[in-house]
Amino acid sequence: MxxxxxxxxxxxxxxxxxxxxxxxxxxxxxxxxxxxxxxxxxxxxxxxxxxxxxxxxxxxxxxxxxxxxxxxxxxxxxxxxxxxxxxxxxxxxxxxxxxxxxxxxxxxxxxxxxxxxxxxxxxxxxxxxxxxxxxxxxxxxxxxxxxxxxxxxxxxxxxxxxxxxxxxxxxxxxxxxxxxxxxxxxxxxxxxxxxxxxxxxxxxxxxxxxxxxxxxxxxxxxxxxxxxxxxxxxxxxxxxxxxxxxxxxxxxxxxxxxxxxxxxxxxxxxxxxxxxxxxxxxxxxxxxxxxxxxxxxxxxxxxxxxxxxxxxxxxxxxxxxxDSDKDVQKDGTVIASHLKGNIRFENVVFSYNDKENVLKGINLKVNEGETIAIVGATGAGKSTIINLLNRFYEINSGAIYIDEQNINEFQMESLRQQIAIVLQDVFLFADTIHNNITLNNPNISREAVIEAAKKIGVHKFIKTLPGGYDYDVKERGVMLSSGQRQLIAFLRAYVNNPSILILDEATSSIDSYSEELIQKATEKITKNRTSIIIAHRLATIVNANKIIVMDKGQIVEEGTHQELLKREQGYYKNLYDSQFALES
Structure with a gap:
């Protein structure tokens, strides 16, 4: 104007x-x-x-x-x-x-x-x-x-x-x-x-x-x-x-x-x-x-x-x-002090634009303490589910509940404090490793960070860097490899002690050593905690309590790894067989 x-x-x-x-x-x-x-x-x-x-x-x-x-x-x-x-x-x-x-x-x-x-x-x-x-x-x-x-x-x-x-x-x-x-x-x-x-x-x-x-x-x-x-x-x-x-x-x-x-x-x-x-x-x-x-x-x-x-x-x-009020997120009033982690998607429809729906009537239930995995081709809508759970976007219709409370009623800050997410593309600030892990949260002490790092096997790697936890990773973490950045992001999620943990393609672009570290840490951090894992590499999610298979914005299959493999010509079985053949 x-x-x-x-x-x-x-x-x-x-x-x-x-x-x-x-x-x-x-x-x-x-x-x-x-x-x-x-x-x-x-x-x-x-x-x-x-x-x-x-x-x-x-x-x-x-x-x-x-x-x-x-x-x-x-x-x-x-x-x-x-x-x-x-x-x-x-x-x-x-x-x-x-x-x-x-x-x-x-x-x-x-x-x-x-x-x-x-x-x-x-x-x-x-x-x-x-x-x-x-x-x-x-x-x-x-x-x-x-x-x-x-x-x-x-x-x-x-x-x-x-x-x-x-x-x-x-x-x-x-x-x-x-x-x-x-x-x-x-x-x-x-x-x-x-x-x-x-x-x-x-x-x-x-x-x-x-x-x-x-x-x-x-x-x-x-x-x-x-x-x-x-x-x-x-x-x-x-x-x-x-x-x-x-x-x-x-x-x-x-x-x-x-x-x-x-x-x-x-x-x-x-x-x-x-x-x-x-x-x-x-x-x-x-x-x-x-x-x-x-x-x-x-x-x-x-x-x-x-x-x-x-x-x-x-x-x-x-x-x-x-004056751009239409894009401002509407905050709720309910404080999410501690969540059990029961998640329910009820006929959720969502689109990033007015042309095409990305999610087409998703119905999904995750019980407290369960680890579920979401798989599917690129563009199937896997990451969109995570974006909606964190209220990064508002749904077109339907509802999302956590512990039977509509997430729109939660105070945004308190809701996101209960959800930790590790993304495939890790963003690190031009700051020390310690500050990138805590994000300057005064409630997380250095001792807590070191203890958490030791538990998931990251402490040794950090101590090898000049300055250790005070090492400056520079803009976007350019001083670290992609695997090292993933480990820092994983530790960032861990020290926040979330009620719900989300790993979004967290092991898709890292080396085998870093993947082994994260696999061990995943077992610890997901225990008795509601966890959602999105992965292309199916070997990382075989032990999930439930696997959700998505295609073109819809859930097409659901079950454990063994149950889905028994379905002849099933989407998951074809996906697993083709990936196993490529890796072998």
Missing amino acids: QAKAFDTHLFKRILKYTKPYKKRYYGVVMFAILLSVFAALRPYLLKQTVDDYIAPKDEHGLLLYISMMGIVLLLETLSQFYFVYWANWLGQDIIKDIRTKLFQHILSFRMKYFDHAPVGQLVTRSVSDIEQIARIFSQGLFMIISDILKMLVVLIFMFYMNWRLTWIVILAMPVLVYITRIFQRKMQVAFEEVRNQVANMNTFVQERVTGMKIVQLFNREAIEYEKFKDINQKHNKAWIKTILYNSIFFPIADIISSLTLGAVILYGGFHILDGDKFTTFGDLFSYTMFIGMLFNPLRQIADKFNEMQMGMIAANRVFDIL
Whole structure:
């Protein structure tokens, strides 16, 4: 959604974030007023000095007025300092609040939102767009208020001193205002394009850096380089357009200011030569300062308005995310303090989009303490069941119960605390092994982590690393092998002592040694605990209490390993025989 030239509703919404900082807000306004008064007072004192003390050669009066001008300059400097410092301080506190609120809102989204929202775009909204909002206060709103106040006070002084010379300046102002308005409209469009191109570039770079292994494996460096050049060129053109507009506007504004000053000097000079008592040399001296103080803010208001406009555009983008309520997960009220682990899917229908159902009326029951396995071809809906159990997505119809309680009624945080999951694609943060295991949970001590690691046979492997449990695995755990990452993820699940354990393809991409460790650990951790194992490698689930066979979103077979093997031409038997033949 594109922002208007000036969106009043959006502006009021931004100003609401100043409420916790009212004293500072009004303090900035007060210093803006003082700044405008002190700034306009200096040229007036200069006129008095020239006419009343320099021309009559009054040395005592000259020193007095020079001292007064020094005091006014000092007060103006102090006002400028506090005005700029408090305005920027206010802006930074406001974006701190908005960024916190935005991140909290992003954390509340369902997984469906992240399926279609580019990561680079979310990063742009959370970082650079919010930084731009701060400029509304540091470079936009208060600077504009200060400039307008300064212009009003300057005009009052000018009319008081010499209304004839002032009208010459007034007649020139509409021309500059008209040119400024055209410039502002052009820049608003240009800045919108700049923000779009920045978001596109962030998205592209983030995806390519994350997927650099794929880029290099498939020799796509040249292709991706050409794509980047194209995106970079569009970004460059967007900025060049803003540079062009600035290059045209500011010289024109300078010419208008200089011509106005020339007209004032010419008009005032002739009147002085003619002996006109209403115009003095002091007037001409002070007007050379007044015109700059009047025209420079008017010229800069366009630039500052553009800063504010960029902040408004950025705020519009950020608020678009904050207003995305349809993708926010609805939290329940029931606290899942400890679950027995009885799970029931009742005629569950689900789709990731409106085109095709992934699950087609699933009915499934898992008893407390059972270990069940779910098998089937890729796309059969195995992992979808896990996603729904964790409430990453909301089902289309049907219901899911844990201990006869609808999972929608559970408080989300407490529900997920009772479910531990080990995924095939393990994500590790750029942090120590210990912090990746505990995820900075203060309730899990280092001693508990070490004890758990010893129980499942991971302690020896961790101690061989430099620093042991304090070893930094770097971004996404690149310093570890895929098998080692799986072991860390398994230990992460174990130390949380979950009521329900889920292993989603947890041994599909690891070496035989790591698999042996996990198999041993699986026996310990699944004992007397409801466990769900999703696996392609059927050898890992032969001892499950029950095996669920899925195909195209439906349960097609159900039973123990031995029972399913007895079914001639059965789906599971064919799958097992084909896999056994391949492995042998």
